[in-house]
Amino acid sequence: MSDSYAIHTEDLRRVFRAKRREAKKQKREIVALDGVSFSVGRGELFGVLGPNGAGKTTTIKILATLLSPTSGRAWVAGVDVAADPKGVRRHIGMVSGGETSGYGLLTIEENLWMFSQFYGMDTRAAKARIKELLAVVGLSDRSRTKIYHLSTGMRQKMNFVRGFLTDPEILFLDEPTLGLDVQTARTLRAFVSNWLAERRDRTILLTTHAMHEADELCGRVAIIDKGRILACDAPAVLKRGLQSEAIFRLRIADLADAHTAVAGRVDVSRFAQTAHDEHIEVDLILTSDGALPDVLASLQSAGGRLLSLEKREPTLEDVFLHVVGHGFEDAQREGGGA
């Protein structure tokens, strides 16, 4: 494998085997990845998009040398992850969402310094870089706070600084804004964009189930579900693929389940439904605008009362609905967490 790609995988497969006592209660084998192949060029911000349990974290763990693939191969910076994990580690960094790493009795600054030492950074250079990055994420005034006093958002900002501290050639971000408030998530997304803009030779692989995050940040995304990549391209290209279809969002009252009303209709390409307190929200992809009156009639004859109707431009969520065949939230409910 040449090192022209930052990341390259061929037919990656990972099967987890349940322990004997657990196997009685559940399936003996869980296929987390089922033949995943993709390539990421140098300087790219590549997103892996999918619901919980789709295989995103398993992919990152294999690439970050935390997990061996059951079969298939993967190269990071041209180095085979299974044959030479130590060689891979010289090129990578990793930040995961909801991370609780570090030692509570140490301050933010001390924790970051400690991690910098695992990369052999000179103390003076490490401290200067820590100061600079803490200012970027707005944590300068907290640098001497012990980390057990930090909120979730502050802790995740610290984790971000840790991941970027050593300026890794290839960075894995695994659901990095998971559980964060809107403002903090926005700050961190801006941080990622700026970091990459200033360092054109760096590569980021981002996994997320936040569609807007992938849309905003990624040059290309792979949509993954049940361990398989179902689509892979630039978000704009994926969305453009849906422009010949008609996408609507309806809010309907007095109807618990719209599925039976539209099931089997040839003019409904895809259907997803989200329940709210007093109404349901239905996302529809129709073969054409002309199919809408008949679909609405079906819903009304099933007892539904239309509260609102919105025709939308395609989003990545619609792309997901289109390629996976069911809504993102349905997939989230089905999924575990690989």
Added chain:
Amino acid sequence: MRSRSAWTVFWRTVLGRAYPRIIGAQREKSWVFFEIFLPLLQVTAYVYIYRAIEAPPEFIGFVVLGGAMSAYWLNVLWSMASQLYWEKETGNLELYIVAPTSRMAILLGMALGGMFATTLRAIAVITIGMLLFHVSMTVQNVPVLLGVFVTTLVALYGLGMLLSSLFLLFGREAWHLSNLLQEPVSLVSGFYFPVRALGQVVAAAASILPITLGLDAMRQLLFPAMLGDLRFLSPEVELGILAGLAVLFLILARRALGYFEALARREGRLSIRGQ
């Protein structure tokens, strides 16, 4: 990242990982109670037993020294052997594995930091114990005494590093295993009495634990009464065996770490939490 020599990364990692133990641990003042007062209570109980049965006064010194050295064993058991389990639970282990550094350097940092922090506690236990119970010691041979002490710690923490590699695979079982090891080792290593009292066979078997021979040798070098019928082996022989154990445990730890890390990666155990 700029290319840095493996040697630089190794020693910076050692310093980095030792730091939380040296600095962080001193910030939680409760250690004064848990790690000095409580061990002293146990020492006190044995002191009164020995006084009640009119044991020779040197036995009080044996107990104080045993109480101080038990701090190292507890440190090895709870802060070395089962440490990687806790690191996995908090998410630190993933970051250790992903970093381009030696896992032995991380363990060595943990060991050096642990030794430093525990030495402060051991000194406090010995000082307070000597003052409270009027213990007098006679140092027979300073270089051998220092040699025995340092070699005991190297062998003991080498054992800790070996155990921590094994524990890389374990989940909550690590906790149970540490619990299981704690008291039997206190007994067979002779923390509060000369190990010879258990008989030559048990003492020989217990010698696989460095603290057994270390304590026996240090007692001989500090309390001349031990030189008589109470000693197990001569301090020089014990020092030689300890040196052998130190080398053996460090080599085994290095090999076991590589083997169990690869196995844990195959089985997906390096990052699964709450198993």
